[in-house]
Amino acid sequence: VEPTVLRLEGSVDVRVAKRFRDSARDHANAGGPIVVDCSAVARFDASAVQILLALKARVEAKGEAFVMQSVPERVLTLLELTGAARALGIREAAAGPLSEGGPS
């Protein structure tokens, strides 16, 4: 199954949390695996992290894969320091370039 790509941009924080939650819900409802493309993310705050965690839980509960990709170094550092990287299952490899494709 072709994964759905959720592309995030800029500062993903409490200001856009409601929109992010709604969009995450829509993507989750579409079914199938989800790739979150973080290449254009400037920062995540805790409100974003908890939406990502809820999205991950929803997707994985249906037996599908949840992957966060192309997390910029700076963003990754904060996620690693705060345990969010581990909780979100971001591996070293995920910091690499995003493979092309998928609807956003």
Place this chain on the structure above:
Amino acid sequence: VSIDLTELQGVFFEEANEHRATMETALLALETQPGDRELLNQVFRAAHSIKGGSGTFGFNDLLRFTHALEGLLQLLREGKVSLDATLADLLLRATDVLGLIIVATRRGEPQPDSIDALLAEIQRATPKPAGAAAYEAPKATVVEVDDSEPAERPFRVRFVPGPHLFRQGMDPLLVVRDLVELGEASDVAIDATELPDLDALDPETSYLGWAIELETTRTETEVRDVFAFVEDSSLVEVSSADAPESSPDGTMAASDSERVEVVVKHRSGPVPSAEGDAHAVQRVAKQAPAAERSTVRVDTAKIDKLIDLIGELVIAQSMVTAALDDCGPAGAGARLREAVLAVDRNTRELQDRVMAVRMLPIGSVFNRFPRMVRDLSTSLGKRVNLVIGGEEVELDKGMVEKLADPLTHLVRNAIDHGIETAEERREAGKPEEGTLHIVAVHQGGSVVIEVSDDGRGLALDRIRDKALKLGLLPSGVEPTIEDLHQVIFAPGFSTKDQVSDLSGRGVGMDVVKRNVEALGGAIAFSSEVGKGSRMRIRLPLTMAIIDGLTLRIGEQVFVLPLVEVVESLRPTSSQYQTVLGHGEVVRVRDQAVPLVRLHDVLSVKDAETDPLRALVCIVETRTTPVGLLVDEILGQAQVVVKTLETNYHRIEGVMGATILGDGRVALILDVQAVARRAAASGSSERESLYGAAGRAA
């Protein structure tokens, strides 16, 4: 609920300014109480707070600066750096630059040039293992310098942010980051057991918790300090991982139901004290944020609208009362009268309460002076002891803000012109340290602010010479001390031959006087050579409502601010005199009071022109009492001042208008301006009349 970012940022900037002011105040206090740890903690918390907020909003320059500052402050707290005069000065300059950065960031303008130079200075003052790491490399490694470094201790930290932390502009991730940066974290685990399903998730509520195992050389207090700004609303548990658990509640192994119970318990009240004395100071300091949370920031426009409406209500109320009076004693039932009286009482109280909302302690203006006095006196090589009193006296917010400039000028003057250098004072047999008093007191319905110094006082002969040279005093007549004291308020007057860097710039005394008068106040000056000078500002509590004397001139009704009226009388023929070539005066207890025919000044027809059949209201003006000729005094009333500028346009001699109980509109006279206008229209000879009348006394 959507969060308005601009509003949040506005709150952040306001708070950042408050924190900056706190830093400054505490730093100044540290100069006299260098050992006071709590003061140092205040400075640190303030810097930390600004840093936290700037990180949340991504204000990187502010973040960079406060991060560096915080590093240095941390070393101060640890006693690794000691606070000497040089460092105190650096920190004070840093708070100045911090203020500039805050302003520039708020306006989206380029950052001040001074930022990099000062950052370099801060870093030079921060010895190495210090500020741990630059911001760009957040993974701090504690460098072991020598064996005397304290050993690393393991801590177990549990942090469950309060549900509303996001709404307070806080990001728990950054708090956790700050904690982890204190040392090496062997484990950072997110606890997501409270996280609901995506559908039920409120994006603005915080659900996560953290369990952190940390090895650090820092003390438990320092570890707890990371949570200083979230502790009130969050669950924070710090325990030494070496020590056995004190209770099962403190462990992550506790069951979910137990955990929730603990969270709820802690969130609903202050964290129970489990610490020893070492923690007592810190807890006391933490009380403040809790108290702050019981306040609400409200846009002043909303309050003004409310005040406006109350004003309308007061007017409507007086109309009802007037209508009731018209009905006569038999025309209205006793119950109606009682009800109207009750409404009247409540309306007055409502008015008082709403007016009180706008009142601010004058201390918010006084706060700037310790720093200013310190800097100015140092730059002039003078020693000045500043004594401030009455900071708690409250004034209308608008007035407090507008007082800042005139007061600043008076304080500058006192230091620049008033207080002598230490040598001069010694020679004069005075203590080397001069004293500057800034005191506010309530006096009747007004507030009096005094700025006084024990300096050299004003040399009256120099004032007279200069004033004569500038043509500010009529030549050929010997001016009184009063005249000379008034001259300093004339535009362009300064006794210092060389214009000093300090008071030579900015507003002059004439502007100070105008500013004070624009607030409905008055300023008076007195001085004694060799002993000192005193400026006395008298201000009404508020400009929105005044006690007025209603009076009739012809068919028109006017209001005089009661505070300016000294007395009223009907002159006898022996009291009324015309002074040849000058004008009319009324003699009151041997003093000749110049008479101003209000009907002439205000161009009112059909007024009583015979002073012996009219009344004279004697009012205070800046130079001398003046008698205003009116037809009749109608009574006293509290009137709501409506500005003419907003509703019509400005009229010289009129400070506003009001609606009377009978629905008529009355102009409220600006006594000072009326006197000025009378003087101007009465040609230059009338100006000298005031002097002549004063001397005739």
